Amino acid sequence: MIDRGEALRKLALILARFSGLAPLARPFASGIGAILMLHRVTAHPQKPNGVNRHLNIAPHFLDIVIADMKRSGYVFVSIDEAIDRIVARKHTEKFATITADDAYRDNLTEALPVLEKHETPITIYVAPSLINGTSDLWWELVEDIVAARDYIYLPTADGRVRLDCSTPSRKCESNGFLFDYLTQKVREEEQRDIVRGLAASVGVDYEQPRRDTLMTWEEVRTVAGHPLATIGAHTVNHYNLKRLSEEKAYGEMAESAEILNFELGETPRHLAYPYGYATAVCKREVRLAKAAGFISAVTTRHGVLRAEHAEHLHALPRISVNGRYQNLGHIRTMLSGLTTPLANSGKMLVTV
Numbered sequence: 001m002i003d004r005g006e007a008l009r010k011l012a013l014i015l016a017r018f019s020g021l022a023p024l025a026r027p028f029a030s031g032i033g034a035i036l037m038l039h040r041v042t043a044h045p046q047k048p049n050g051v052n053r054h055l056n057i058a059p060h061f062l063d064i065v066i067a068d069m070k071r072s073g074y075v076f077v078s079i080d081e082a083i084d085r086i087v088a089r090k091h092t093e094k095f096a097t098i099t100a101d102d103a104y105r106d107n108l109t110e111a112l113p114v115l116e117k118h119e120t121p122i123t124i125y126v127a128p129s130l131i132n133g134t135s136d137l138w139w140e141l142v143e144d145i146v147a148a149r150d151y152i153y154l155p156t157a158d159g160r161v162r163l164d165c166s167t168p169s170r171k172c173e174s175n176g177f178l179f180d181y182l183t184q185k186v187r188e189e190e191q192r193d194i195v196r197g198l199a200a201s202v203g204v205d206y207e208q209p210r211r212d213t214l215m216t217w218e219e220v221r222t223v224a225g226h227p228l229a230t231i232g233a234h235t236v237n238h239y240n241l242k243r244l245s246e247e248k249a250y251g252e253m254a255e256s257a258e259i260l261n262f263e264l265g266e267t268p269r270h271l272a273y274p275y276g277y278a279t280a281v282c283k284r285e286v287r288l289a290k291a292a293g294f295i296s297a298v299t300t301r302h303g304v305l306r307a308e309h310a311e312h313l314h315a316l317p318r319i320s321v322n323g324r325y326q327n328l329g330h331i332r333t334m335l336s337g338l339t340t341p342l343a344n345s346g347k348m349l350v351t352v
């Protein structure tokens, strides 16, 4: 989480108009490779029309994306090898590495069989508190809370606010309101308690999204032992690091590595910043990720990899394989590099 789809949706529309340019742009703009970003991979989404549906793709789509990329010359490597290739500046062939955030159970049950078929490595970024249940998948919970009632009452510093959730469009607005309120108006550390309070007030079980969709530690250990899998860190609590003090932001990164070492017997070398967009990660977080000992860190900024990323291993962009656009044409266009400057104010080299 979270890949707010608006920018990509706009891009896709632009691309539909200019898609003829992608094959022409590819030799110049496609860079040295790409890091693909997944969240959920399931053929059976529980909420196929929900506000978080963009976080899911079907396993079949993953299958055809990998096959298509291989046909066009991409070699799939582990994140360790991807970093080695960037650092060595040996770019004789295009490479790709697959990553998935948050440790959804379907990564194990539905994505791994596809990856095994293609012998394609994956890195799964784990936030220990989401697995322990000491933090929640709050964006999923908000969706459940809004779905549960026609009206909900949000206690704020300025008094109680009534949110109209009586129709699908009102539910959508209330979801947006709550998202903005929780990510901008309250402290990051208060967000989860507010959502748990709301869940209790409308009879929603705050543990259900975790139980239903995330791996247990046992399952994380199973993935960690798989020859195609690498476990990376996704901080302890999945907070927006930019909204924390420097000391707390550093602790979120460093302690997640310690906890994963305790649970899995190995210290993770790679990090994914929670949310990963411009208001969640910037130069300070990049400096802290280096200081915490990670050899790489990925954002959710949109872009292909370029040779110059050798100097920016802790600010690597990704290509979101996005549930709203399960279309091979869009993936090809994004990999052509054409959308990289479109999404980044004209920049070809995307860092933070």
Ligand SMILES: [Zn+2]
Residues within 6 Å of the ligand: 001, 002, 101, 102, 234, 238, 274, 275
């Ligand atoms: Zn996440």
